[in-house]
Amino acid sequence: MNIVLLVKQVPDTTEMKIDKVTGTLIRTGVPTIINPDDLAAVEEALILKEKYDARITIVTMGPPQAEEMLREILGRGADEAYLLSDARFAGADTWATSTTLAAFLKTLPYDLILAGRQAIDGDTAQVGPQTAEKLHILQVTYVEEIIKLENGRMIVKKAYETFSEILEVPLPCLLTTLNTMNQPRGMNVYDAWRAYQKPLTKITFDDLDLPLSQVGLKGSPTQVKKTFTRTIQAGSLNENLSSRDAAKLIASTLKAYME
Amino acid sequence: MVTKDIYVFAQQTDSVFENVVFELLSEARKLCDTIRSSRPDFNVVAVLLGHHVKASANALFEHGADQVIVCDHKSLAHYSTEKYTDVVSRIITTYHPDSLLIGATVVGRDLAPRIAARVDTGLTADATKIEIDPTGEHPTQLWITRPAFGGNLFGTIVCPNHRPQMSTIRPNVLDSDFFQHGRTGEIIEFGFEDETETLVKFLQRIPKEEHGVNIAKARIIFSGGRGMSGHFDLLEECARSVGGVVAASRGAVDMGEAPKDVQVGQTGKTVRPTLYIACGISGAVQHTAGMDKSEYIIAINKDPQAAIFSVATLGIVGDALEILPHLAEEIRKLQQHSES
Ligand SMILES: Cc1cc2nc3c(=O)[nH]c(=O)nc-3n(C[C@H](O)[C@H](O)[C@H](O)COP(=O)(O)OP(=O)(O)OC[C@H]3O[C@@H](n4cnc5c(N)ncnc54)[C@H](O)[C@@H]3O)c2cc1C
Ligand SMILES: Cc1cc2nc3c(=O)[nH]c(=O)nc-3n(C[C@H](O)[C@H](O)[C@H](O)COP(=O)(O)OP(=O)(O)OC[C@H]3O[C@@H](n4cnc5c(N)ncnc54)[C@H](O)[C@@H]3O)c2cc1C
Numbered sequence: 001m002n003i004v005l006l007v008k009q010v011p012d013t014t015e016m017k018i019d020k021v022t023g024t025l026i027r028t029g030v031p032t033i034i035n036p037d038d039l040a041a042v043e044e045a046l047i048l049k050e051k052y053d054a055r056i057t058i059v060t061m062g063p064p065q066a067e068e069m070l071r072e073i074l075g076r077g078a079d080e081a082y083l084l085s086d087a088r089f090a091g092a093d094t095w096a097t098s099t100t101l102a103a104f105l106k107t108l109p110y111d112l113i114l115a116g117r118q119a120i121d122g123d124t125a126q127v128g129p130q131t132a133e134k135l136h137i138l139q140v141t142y143v144e145e146i147i148k149l150e151n152g153r154m155i156v157k158k159a160y161e162t163f164s165e166i167l168e169v170p171l172p173c174l175l176t177t178l179n180t181m182n183q184p185r186g187m188n189v190y191d192a193w194r195a196y197q198k199p200l201t202k203i204t205f206d207d208l209d210l211p212l213s214q215v216g217l218k219g220s221p222t223q224v225k226k227t228f229t230r231t232i233q234a235g236s237l238n239e240n241l242s243s244r245d246a247a248k249l250i251a252s253t254l255k256a257y258m259e
Numbered sequence: 260m261v262t263k264d265i266y267v268f269a270q271q272t273d274s275v276f277e278n279v280v281f282e283l284l285s286e287a288r289k290l291c292d293t294i295r296s297s298r299p300d301f302n303v304v305a306v307l308l309g310h311h312v313k314a315s316a317n318a319l320f321e322h323g324a325d326q327v328i329v330c331d332h333k334s335l336a337h338y339s340t341e342k343y344t345d346v347v348s349r350i351i352t353t354y355h356p357d358s359l360l361i362g363a364t365v366v367g368r369d370l371a372p373r374i375a376a377r378v379d380t381g382l383t384a385d386a387t388k389i390e391i392d393p394t395g396e397h398p399t400q401l402w403i404t405r406p407a408f409g410g411n412l413f414g415t416i417v418c419p420n421h422r423p424q425m426s427t428i429r430p431n432v433l434d435s436d437f438f439q440h441g442r443t444g445e446i447i448e449f450g451f452e453d454e455t456e457t458l459v460k461f462l463q464r465i466p467k468e469e470h471g472v473n474i475a476k477a478r479i480i481f482s483g484g485r486g487m488s489g490h491f492d493l494l495e496e497c498a499r500s501v502g503g504v505v506a507a508s509r510g511a512v513d514m515g516e517a518p519k520d521v522q523v524g525q526t527g528k529t530v531r532p533t534l535y536i537a538c539g540i541s542g543a544v545q546h547t548a549g550m551d552k553s554e555y556i557i558a559i560n561k562d563p564q565a566a567i568f569s570v571a572t573l574g575i576v577g578d579a580l581e582i583l584p585h586l587a588e589e590i591r592k593l594q595q596h597s598e599s
Contacts (some may be wrong), residue, residue: 013409014543025412095371095381123407124384126372129340133376138459141369155462160365166463221381221421225402227414237574239563246575247585250536250557253573254586255407255593257479257534257555258501 001054001149003045004108005078006101006115006131007038009062009069013120025229034069036179037116043184044146044177045114046077052149055079057108061089069202075187075195086204091217094126101127102134103208103247112154113174117142128176138173144181227230261355262422263300265291267324268309268347270366274315279362280305281322281435283428286389287360288437290401293391297398302326304356308346310336313446314589323437328354330449337456338366344373348452350491351378353449356423356582357399360389363427368519371427381418389433392417401426413474431475431529432552439545467520472504476523479503481531482523482550485510486539486561486579487592491517493583494538506530508540524549538579542567 008057011030019026034042043106045056058073060066070081073212082104089100105113113135115128132139143158144164158165169175213219219220238249265287270277287303294301302325306376307316309331316327324425330346347370351359359374361367374381396483402422403426404415418424482497483491483505493503507517509524524528525545525585535553540546542558550556551570558571559579568574575582 011408013411016408025408039436093381094384095376095379098376109431120406121408122384123405124280124382125368126375126382126384129369129372130376133344133373139373140370140459142365157465162266163467164465165461166465168460168462170342170458209520221379222383222416222418225415225417227412229412237563237568237576238572239576241575241577243577243581244585246577247589249573250575250582250586251558251589251593252558253555254479254501254534254590258590 001048001052001111002021002109003054003056004105004113005038005041005045005058005073006056006058007042007060008035008116008119008121009033009060009066010035010119010121017041021136022148032065032252033070033154035119035121037118037177039116039184040179040181041114041116041156041175041177042073042076043182047182048112048149049077054112057082057110058085059094059101059104059108061092061097069193070166070200074198075193076185077191078198083200083201084203088205088212089214089218092123092215093220094122094130095221096215096217096219098127098130098134099219100208100210101131103210104203105131105135106250113137113172114210115174115176117176117178117193119131125176128174130173135174137195138169138171138209139175140167140173141176142178143175144178146181146183148173153202160197260354260355260422263298264302264326264354264358264551265294266304266306266350266356266357266359268361268367268370268424269305269327270321270362270364271307271309271312271315274309275314276315276318277362277364277430278435279364279367279428279430280319280350282430282433283360283362283439284319284323285435285437286428286433290389291325294399300437301399304354306330306347306350306359308335308343316446317443319441321439322435324444326356326447326448328449329527330451332451332453334452334457337461338370339370339431339459340373341457341459342453343370344377345453346449347374348377350449354499358401358424358426361425361427363429367427368467371425373593375425378423378529380421380423382424383416383424386416386426386428387428389428390472398423400424406548410544416445419520429529430435431531433588434490472521474504474506474530475507475528477504477530478532479534479536480506480523480530480550480553481536481538482506482508482540482541483511483538484508484546485514486541487511488514488516488539490583493580493587494589496591497583497590500587500594503532503534508543508546509542537567541565542570545593570595
């Protein structure tokens with residue numbers, strides 16, 4: 001079985017700070033990580049590899065430094081990696097991102113494609129389903145458990161707001177995974193070493209069968225008109241109240257909201 | 260190609276609509292009424308897919324739709340990515356809507372990207388605000404604002420050259436204030452002659468562990484963070500006495516203080532009560548993303564620098580473990596007062 005993993009390197013958004021003067025995000029010095037939902041997909045792929053003898057190929061579109069992340073995932077047990085990196089891909093929205101990824105995926109053998117449900121930077125959760133659509137394959141999103149693979153069909157558990165569903169989906173298909181589905185295994189020194197023994201191939205725009213009008217910023221139907229950070233207007237802050245006076249103050253507000 | 264109308268996807272289960280459908284209809288109604296000053300032909304159109312659902316179209320008219328496109332077919336009885344993508348995409352290529360709004364539910368976020376990729380248009384994700392081009396240059400161009408980077412950054416997204424302009428919109432953020440009893444409109448039936456089975460097979464539905472409270476519907480929420488660990492009973496007592504419920508930050512949920520389904524925030528629920536009382540919660544953006552639309556926010560935290568104070572209407576610097584027992588007593592006094 002051939003498993004392809006779509007992975008994205010993201011800034012650790014919990015470490016992000018806002019510049020109080022300019023009101024912009026401070027990105028320098030923020031560590032980059034494997035997107036948490038994707039790390040769950042990596043772990044699932046490794047479990048499938050152990051059970052069904054799969055070959056794992058990882059694919060990312062991103063800047064050259066995304067190579068670090070690919071090496072790490074090779075170290076964890078993936079077999080082969082592709083880095084789609086080209087200035088012409090930059091600024092892509094999810095339509096252009098999935099169009100580019102799909103154009104490359106068409107050149108690979110795959111039975112199962114795993115993507116994270118959502119990347120913690122762009123936060124759209126759109127690249128998985130849009131890649132599946134561009135490849136004309138089935139999808140199940142919000143997968144919280146891969147139960148088994150049987151006769152070319154995946155049995156999975158999908159999370160909804162207030163319930164879950166068990167679904168059966170024939171291969172080839174694309175699943176998007178939730179970071180809560182497993183506990184990724186740790187890495188050791190040997191893993192770090194073997195990461196460099198495995199093939200990592202760089203792909204540019206010229207390697208793909210795509211018109212320039214469909215990639216990057218220019219190929220994107222959506223445009224980011226402006227960005228801003230939350231303008232904060234705090235209410236009254238009460239320091240140095242005794243516990244009893246604080247309780248009285250809260251109760252006086254609460255009163256208006258009681259039935 | 261001239262496009263017109265604002266379409267709203269009317270997500271339903273057994274003819275019961277998701278509340279976000281009414282939120283979107285109210286919003287579409289406002290946008291449409293503004294657009295009509297330059298494009299009087301614009302309507303709000305609801306798109307209703309399902310089986311035996313036609314009768315429920317009335318609710319869509321009452322909440323703001325001028326027209327309802329109904330596609331009634333047995334293979335649409337349950338949501339299926341394949342079938343729903345097919346039908347909605349065909350509705351788009353038949354009628355050429357100018358925009359299409361879909362609730363950012365699990366179903367909406369499964370369906371919308373698939374449709375946008377099929378009809379080759381732009382899709383804004385999980386938006387919290389929609390407005391018409393404030394520069395006045397393009398009277399039908401939507402400016403759609405959404406949080407990204409875990410709520411640290413907001414982006415305003417436009418889709419200038421492709422139609423429909425698509426967006427998923429986060430539930431519980433917009434008002435569902437439009438309602439006219441008995442309001443009617445036109446039903447358009449959309450044919451679907453598909454007899455094939457869905458390839459993804461539904462095997463079983465499993466209810467999530469029920470904890471009895473739905474925090475998304477509560478009016479008063481006492482919410483606890485790691486600063487309340489070991490003392491959630493204090494929150495329970497206050498909440499119970501005022502008819503409220505207890506919710507929690509992820510910090511507290513991860514420590515096992517409260518079940519996952521009362522977690523507020525980016526990976527929990529978005530709540531919008533009239534009163535939200537945050538106790539021992541630091542106010543990480545992933546938390547505040549789920550509660551900052553509350554009407555009135557009270558925060559109690561030991562740390563005067565805590566970020567929660569930046570969203571609080573009333574901030575109290577102090578020890579919640581000491582304040583809450585006093586608060587319970589004050590509430591009792593208030594209740595005795597109103598009884599006598
Ligand atoms: C503030 C802001 C707002 C934005 N809003 C929108 C918007 O509303 N609509 C829109 O279309 N674009 C939007 N974008 C652009 C969008 O962030 C990029 O297209 C991004 O490359 C992909 O989206 P995502 O990060 O949301 O990924 P998601 O769709 O959330 O990612 C889901 C999964 O897809 C896979 N994946 C995603 N990206 C890659 C990749 N480069 N390589 C390999 N696998 C990948 C991973 O498995 C990932 O877990 C916005 C960008 C910014 C800065
Ligand atoms: C991808 C992602 C998604 C996330 N999603 C969510 C989410 O949905 N919801 C969510 O809540 N978090 C979420 N988080 C986690 C979030 O970043 C924070 O870590 C979390 O909200 C912190 O919880 P807390 O405020 O309870 O704990 P802490 O940050 O530890 O804060 C505890 C606070 O209690 C105060 N305190 C301690 N003792 C007392 C006392 N006796 N009286 C008064 N104050 C006291 C302290 O001063 C401190 O401010 C997410 C994180 C990530 C990376």
